Amino acid sequence: MKKLLTGNEAVAEGITESGADVVTGYPGTPSTEVVLTLLSQKKKLDMHIEWSVNEKVAFEIAAGAAWAGKRAIVTMKMSGVNVIADSLSSISYSGCNGGLVIFVADDPGVSAGMPEEDSRYYAQSMIVPMLDLASQQECLDYVKIAFDISEKIGGPIFLRSTTDISHVASDVVLGEILIRSRKAYFTRDIAKYTKAGATWCMAQHRDALNRLGAVIEISDNYISESGIRVNETYLVPDSQCGIIYAGAVQGNFQEILKNYNLNLSWLKIGMVHPLPEKRLKDFLAIHDRILVLEELDPLIEKEVIRIAYSTNKEITILGKLNNTLPLIGTYSFRIIKKGIEALLEKKLGADENIDVDLTAANQLIVKRPTSFCIGCPHRGTYYALNKAIKKLKYKKDEVIITGDIGCTILGMNKPFESCWTEVAMGASIGLAQGFKHAGIEKPVIATIGDSTFFHAGIPPLINAVYQKVNLTVIILDNGWTAMTGFEENPGTIPIVSGNTSRVDIEKICRGCGIHELFVIDPYDVENSIKTLMKAIDCLGVSVVIARRECALQAKRRKKNTVKYVVNKEKCTGCRLCLNELACPAMVFSPKNEKSKAYMSINSACTGCGLCESICPVGAIEVVNNGK
Amino acid sequence: MESNIYISGVGGQGAIRLGQIIADYALQKGKKIKFFKEVGMAQRGGAVHCEIRIGNVFGSRIPPYSSDATVVMELSEGLKALEFIKPGGTVILNNNKVYPIDLMTKPEKYPEFQEIEELFKKTKAKIIWINAKKIAIDLGLSVAENVVLLGALSYILSFDKRVLLKILKKNIPREIEKNLYAFQEGYRITEGIKK
Numbered sequence: 001m002k003k004l005l006t007g008n009e010a011v012a013e014g015i016t017e018s019g020a021d022v023v024t025g026y027p028g029t030p031s032t033e034v035v036l037t038l039l040s041q042k043k044k045l046d047m048h049i050e051w052s053v054n055e056k057v058a059f060e061i062a063a064g065a066a067w068a069g070k071r072a073i074v075t076m077k078m079s080g081v082n083v084i085a086d087s088l089s090s091i092s093y094s095g096c097n098g099g100l101v102i103f104v105a106d107d108p109g110v111s112a113g114m115p116e117e118d119s120r121y122y123a124q125s126m127i128v129p130m131l132d133l134a135s136q137q138e139c140l141d142y143v144k145i146a147f148d149i150s151e152k153i154g155g156p157i158f159l160r161s162t163t164d165i166s167h168v169a170s171d172v173v174l175g176e177i178l179i180r181s182r183k184a185y186f187t188r189d190i191a192k193y194t195k196a197g198a199t200w201c202m203a204q205h206r207d208a209l210n211r212l213g214a215v216i217e218i219s220d221n222y223i224s225e226s227g228i229r230v231n232e233t234y235l236v237p238d239s240q241c242g243i244i245y246a247g248a249v250q251g252n253f254q255e256i257l258k259n260y261n262l263n264l265s266w267l268k269i270g271m272v273h274p275l276p277e278k279r280l281k282d283f284l285a286i287h288d289r290i291l292v293l294e295e296l297d298p299l300i301e302k303e304v305i306r307i308a309y310s311t312n313k314e315i316t317i318l319g320k321l322n323n324t325l326p327l328i329g330t331y332s333f334r335i336i337k338k339g340i341e342a343l344l345e346k347k348l349g350a351d352e353n354i355d356v357d358l359t360a361a362n363q364l365i366v367k368r369p370t371s372f373c374i375g376c377p378h379r380g381t382y383y384a385l386n387k388a389i390k391k392l393k394y395k396k397d398e399v400i401i402t403g404d405i406g407c408t409i410l411g412m413n414k415p416f417e418s419c420w421t422e423v424a425m426g427a428s429i430g431l432a433q434g435f436k437h438a439g440i441e442k443p444v445i446a447t448i449g450d451s452t453f454f455h456a457g458i459p460p461l462i463n464a465v466y467q468k469v470n471l472t473v474i475i476l477d478n479g480w481t482a483m484t485g486f487e488e489n490p491g492t493i494p495i496v497s498g499n500t501s502r503v504d505i506e507k508i509c510r511g512c513g514i515h516e517l518f519v520i521d522p523y524d525v526e527n528s529i530k531t532l533m534k535a536i537d538c539l540g541v542s543v544v545i546a547r548r549e550c551a552l553q554a555k556r557r558k559k560n561t562v563k564y565v566v567n568k569e570k571c572t573g574c575r576l577c578l579n580e581l582a583c584p585a586m587v588f589s590p591k592n593e594k595s596k597a598y599m600s601i602n603s604a605c606t607g608c609g610l611c612e613s614i615c616p617v618g619a620i621e622v623v624n625n626g627k
Numbered sequence: 628m629e630s631n632i633y634i635s636g637v638g639g640q641g642a643i644r645l646g647q648i649i650a651d652y653a654l655q656k657g658k659k660i661k662f663f664k665e666v667g668m669a670q671r672g673g674a675v676h677c678e679i680r681i682g683n684v685f686g687s688r689i690p691p692y693s694s695d696a697t698v699v700m701e702l703s704e705g706l707k708a709l710e711f712i713k714p715g716g717t718v719i720l721n722n723n724k725v726y727p728i729d730l731m732t733k734p735e736k737y738p739e740f741q742e743i744e745e746l747f748k749k750t751k752a753k754i755i756w757i758n759a760k761k762i763a764i765d766l767g768l769s770v771a772e773n774v775v776l777l778g779a780l781s782y783i784l785s786f787d788k789r790v791l792l793k794i795l796k797k798n799i800p801r802e803i804e805k806n807l808y809a810f811q812e813g814y815r816i817t818e819g820i821k822k
Contacts, residue, residue, distance in 0.1 A: 004654045004662070111667065168687040169662040171654055254685035333690040353692050355749040356709050364738040366703040368727045370668040552670060575732060584672040588731040
């Protein structure tokens, strides 16, 4: 049977078909939909599925399950691998009994703002094999291969995707669901599962290297259920030129072969660590010009150069290191075509429509700066924060506000322009302490969302209390991990995943030793300003929890009861609401012959009432149930 | 045989749903499909676009100047499609401007219809203007621009109407009859222009 599935949905299907027992993850674009898809089918699946508090915890849970002989998979974006790295090296050295798969989605081209990091380095540094996905069908097939290899070698394995694989849908052939039943067991073996002593650690190091050695043998001729070879060589007799590629470049590469009717030798690498040395050497032995196609860093290219050196023959290798191809961004049709043209030393035909003036068009395209969603409670918090700073007689450019990951960072944009920095999960609170110790005398404020706080905001908060830093932390608690697509976190009222219990941020703060603790409703503008002024003026660490459910989630759950409209007679068209709040539901009608200038609010209003609170002439009026 | 369809708009217009219906249709017809979606900041008034590739295709993105049918749901956003439009292909221009917040007070900064049309004319593609929003509103539907445009596409790409309408019905939460009429209007207008 065929189904239209995105790469991430296909990974989820692969997990189901593999008979996995435990699935964990932390949301992060472009990886989120794997767990989301499985959670939506939770009732009919016999597996434990959870959004964990952060990637490290998620990984450790999966590893524990795999140590007990089960099949477990953990999902994350590339930034998450930085978070799991500490545990990963230990677990990689120890190995595992069951199947342990780490699914990571990299984001070349940056569809969601974070560093354009290449997770493949971790496969090398952590001695963990890595499969690289090149199509949506592979997403499904390779989960099964990954579990199989992991169990065969007795160690964890990476399954790596990129945005162009994870977020694209394609027709995917479904397979059979594997029915497994293995009892959980774990044998005490401290030489394998602890790190006490050099002898054991070095023996474990040897074991990890041996597992990697075994992977080359197993993977090189592996064929998936639907007939895809993990590593594959295609040879054109007497061809001087050859292409070595891995990952998402496959689509555009094949497209170019088809479009320009080319028949070229190629070597596809599905297992990017360890590389198929012999296969590469054989390929290099019969070609003089090589093009290496891989997005982000030249990992394969460097290895190809090393292997080429051992062939004792002159080979021209084109790629990133000689500036044929870029290190940054995804590889479009145009970029790969340019690479193949360099390889073949000829043009493949024009790809410009000279009549179309793209420069003129680009200048005309209207910019769409992003702000908060309609009714977003963060709008109220940042509005009140700016007002509080002003009322305390500070200038806007002398109060440093460190921002954090997630929706809350949108406070950096117009009209608020509040946040100054964005680094990593929880980093707002650590950075803020550094500013204070450096001698910044004016207030320093950290803003962080609820899920980000749970993820990595608690240790830096404890540190601030411990070191008696004068600091204000604002936790913008909308009850959801909203930016990545509204996932649950420990603070969410459990509705989707069911059997979970809620953890109270207020109690956490109290437990961390916060005495100056305030809770505000960001829809209550006046009180929010007053409370924030008080908190900023406190000595020591003060925490303000700005609590109000994400407006989009509240709307889905039909929690909104009112809408607002503008009384056209009263509205003076001053645009204060538009300039200060920039709500996407606001519509401005300029003055014309028939009418004065006035504002209106469209039907998408979710009834936050912020505009009503700040309208100087009382022109904004409430209507019940939008009627 | 392959078809490339490029759809651009802004959040809330239903560009992705339109793409999804076409992709589902292609699956029903047993074709190979690549369906790329850019949603990012849709909820926050951001740009949205999707690309549907049907037939003997490999890459997830439409190669330069290869889009057979291009649907511009929002005029300025449509300019991003220029480098994909195939000479001899078809462009459906939905007569709709959506102002971002900072342009509401200075609408004169939004490009003129003629300026935009001139740029599209140079692609040597056939241009079809449709006021999908007005058609939808006249039918009493607030969000059916995408259904009208589906009707137009259905004519241009000679879709199997019986199969397509079945999928459309599954995707409509309410007011099915009115939506089918909206589809038919899009189809009829395009047929009239093309003939």
